Amino acid sequence: MSKIGLIIEREYMTRVRKKSFIIISLLMPIIMLAVTILPTLIMAYSSVTTQKIAVLDETKNYQSVLANTEEIEFSLISDEVEESLRATYQSRGFDAMLHISGVPTDKSNIQLYSEKTLPIDVTRSIEYTLRDKVRHDMIEEFSASSDGVDSLFNAVNNVRVDIATMKQTTDGEAKEDNAAIGIVVGLVAAMLIYFIILISGSQVFTGIMEEKQNRIMEVLASSVKPLDLMMGKIIGIALVTLTQLAMWGVIMGIGSVVLSTNFMPDVSSIESGAEQVAAATGESNPVANVMGMLGTLNIPLLISMFVIYCIGGYLLYASLYAAIAAGCDQPSDAQQLQMPIIIPIIIAIVIVSSFGMKDPNGAAMFWGSMVPLTSPIVMLARIPSGVEAWELILSLVLLVASFLLTTWIAAKIYRVGILMYGKKPTFKDLVKWARMK
Amino acid sequence: MLIEANGIVKAYSGHVALDGLNMNVKEGSVHGLLGPNGAGKTTFIRILNQMTRQDAGTLLFDGREMSLDDISQVGYLPEERGLYKKMKVGEEAIYLAQLRGLSKHDAKVRLKYWFDKFEIGEWWNKKVEQLSKGMQQKVQFIVTVLHEPRLLIFDEPFSGFDPVNANLLKEEILNLRDKGATVLFSTHNMGSVEAVCDSISLINKSHVVLDGNVKEIKRQYKEGKYSLTFQGEVGDLGKVADIDIISSKTTDGITEAVVKSATKAGANEMLRNLIAAVELSEFKEILPSMEEIFIQQVNSK
Numbered sequence: 001m002s003k004i005g006l007i008i009e010r011e012y013m014t015r016v017r018k019k020s021f022i023i024i025s026l027l028m029p030i031i032m033l034a035v036t037i038l039p040t041l042i043m044a045y046s047s048v049t050t051q052k053i054a055v056l057d058e059t060k061n062y063q064s065v066l067a068n069t070e071e072i073e074f075s076l077i078s079d080e081v082e083e084s085l086r087a088t089y090q091s092r093g094f095d096a097m098l099h100i101s102g103v104p105t106d107k108s109n110i111q112l113y114s115e116k117t118l119p120i121d122v123t124r125s126i127e128y129t130l131r132d133k134v135r136h137d138m139i140e141e142f143s144a145s146s147d148g149v150d151s152l153f154n155a156v157n158n159v160r161v162d163i164a165t166m167k168q169t170t171d172g173e174a175k176e177d178n179a180a181i182g183i184v185v186g187l188v189a190a191m192l193i194y195f196i197i198l199i200s201g202s203q204v205f206t207g208i209m210e211e212k213q214n215r216i217m218e219v220l221a222s223s224v225k226p227l228d229l230m231m232g233k234i235i236g237i238a239l240v241t242l243t244q245l246a247m248w249g250v251i252m253g254i255g256s257v258v259l260s261t262n263f264m265p266d267v268s269s270i271e272s273g274a275e276q277v278a279a280a281t282g283e284s285n286p287v288a289n290v291m292g293m294l295g296t297l298n299i300p301l302l303i304s305m306f307v308i309y310c311i312g313g314y315l316l317y318a319s320l321y322a323a324i325a326a327g328c329d330q331p332s333d334a335q336q337l338q339m340p341i342i343i344p345i346i347i348a349i350v351i352v353s354s355f356g357m358k359d360p361n362g363a364a365m366f367w368g369s370m371v372p373l374t375s376p377i378v379m380l381a382r383i384p385s386g387v388e389a390w391e392l393i394l395s396l397v398l399l400v401a402s403f404l405l406t407t408w409i410a411a412k413i414y415r416v417g418i419l420m421y422g423k424k425p426t427f428k429d430l431v432k433w434a435r436m437k
Numbered sequence: 438m439l440i441e442a443n444g445i446v447k448a449y450s451g452h453v454a455l456d457g458l459n460m461n462v463k464e465g466s467v468h469g470l471l472g473p474n475g476a477g478k479t480t481f482i483r484i485l486n487q488m489t490r491q492d493a494g495t496l497l498f499d500g501r502e503m504s505l506d507d508i509s510q511v512g513y514l515p516e517e518r519g520l521y522k523k524m525k526v527g528e529e530a531i532y533l534a535q536l537r538g539l540s541k542h543d544a545k546v547r548l549k550y551w552f553d554k555f556e557i558g559e560w561w562n563k564k565v566e567q568l569s570k571g572m573q574q575k576v577q578f579i580v581t582v583l584h585e586p587r588l589l590i591f592d593e594p595f596s597g598f599d600p601v602n603a604n605l606l607k608e609e610i611l612n613l614r615d616k617g618a619t620v621l622f623s624t625h626n627m628g629s630v631e632a633v634c635d636s637i638s639l640i641n642k643s644h645v646v647l648d649g650n651v652k653e654i655k656r657q658y659k660e661g662k663y664s665l666t667f668q669g670e671v672g673d674l675g676k677v678a679d680i681d682i683i684s685s686k687t688t689d690g691i692t693e694a695v696v697k698s699a700t701k702a703g704a705n706e707m708l709r710n711l712i713a714a715v716e717l718s719e720f721k722e723i724l725p726s727m728e729e730i731f732i733q734q735v736n737s738k
Contacts, residue, residue: 003536006532006535006536007536010532014521014523014524210521211521214519214520214521214522215515215517215518215519216518216519216520216521218488218513218515218517218518219513219515219518219519219533219577219580220536221486221488222486222488222508222511222513222515223508223533223536223537224536225505419483419488419489421517432450436450
């Protein structure tokens, strides 16, 4: 086995076998599931308040099926234009306004306006009721002479009603709700990358400093090329992090499937008997609903970019951490020297948290997503709200170029630094080491 | 010659660590690398280990320019040495042996032999941090020699060893030499130099100031010093020409003295002069210790 392989293996195995690794790998996803699902569950089971919904049905065809339930009280409004109702429904005591302007299978024909986000099962209940009405109409229009029962069956089966839930801000502006979910997903992804870079990066740092402190460095450096030593550690720790993420993914995946099948039927699956029951009783599955909303995002793009930016950002920062750690043999020296690395990460997170919600495509977010030291975090927050392809490509090219550059420089500093003892290095020293032949 | 270093120059920013160092080490010998702190020993060792490159000069290993590929034929026990504290002893030893190019299987077999020999076999599955310092050093020594390198470099190997283990180590070093290994031995401990080294190089201020066979060097630096025992008083020596008395002690009419010939006269001449004056019962030439030579060389330049 090549030497770098041996180093990667050791770095990986010693970490993965630690008790703390196993505990965090198991506990973290359970906590995360609890944190994301509990509020939804609590909301779902405690929301007995009745939602008053004003219905403006321009077709006059569908309003008749909207029957009041324990949760929803419909009021049919006629002889009024959409705009005026939208401006006044709140002051008239309604929680939301449903506007139907055509066959509701077309999303542009049906909108649900509200200031607060409605409980998701309210939306679902309306969707199922309308869907059944559309099906009913189709069967009524059916004449045996035309297409045949099979095609009718298929057509009926394919009917899907998806209400555009519009979040109405206080200034009257209406925005599709899913955009907000996109931003939240982006923020979560950005935070996750932030933690991964910070935690794995400092693992590289302490790993190297440990080797210097317990004086095994010189033994290693006399057997292995410094570049192998450095890259072996960086890659080994990267694999540990990926393993952990994979475990989280699998456990959370299994966890949410178990939760959605056990608590309530899965809405995103095609029609099933259970779902009909759910629709009829007005109950639905909060877990699956969140999943359903996430479904409107470009998940494959998000995941692949998450992985790419995560790895790129990690390599960039890990090599910087390695370069600085190589010169340190006292933890007290280390803290001061780490500051310049941590500052750009913090800047990134500040940009994301102050502009990510308000202005995901503004100047701060744009430049933040281009500069390699901040792009892994900032770009992730932008992706769900839509980024031009050229921006993505430029940002990635810059990221790759800069981590190649930092790795190259870090290797030079590392080579000299690991043999230096007893003196706290200054940044001038680091520059000098990098220029040494 | 296993190692031939010619005109090795290495400068760090602002200071010259080695300035035209020449050194030859014969295959199968123990060669001492002596010198005060900061003389450039560690720099030279690092160049030998290919951890850093010389700025100028040539370094031949077995007649060829030394390269990274030769590293597998070198075993290095640095002065600042340590182990991963959290790993198990056996695993760590195998890992370090593999880094030196041994296969996992070979490493295991050889480690078993050495662990038994050093009586630390039962520590195989313990964590390194549970070992005493002496045991850790045994492990480090084993890992250094395990891949049977042609060149062994020991930097202050005895520091931290108790006398019993230091002796064990010394014997192992001589054993390895007898099996054909060449040993480069860096130390401040002059006693151990006389005990194990065949030849030495004394480095001071970036230059080799003295090198060669230990016995020859001692002869070369002899000062005409003798110890003797005779019947009579110290005053009896007054009659002897060309003599300085360094110390003396008389008990029951028998005197032990250390004398020095002012003209560095040889043993025969000194003996002739002494016989003429006193009744000798013991006579011995005192050769300078390596320590004296070391101090003299370092201070004079």
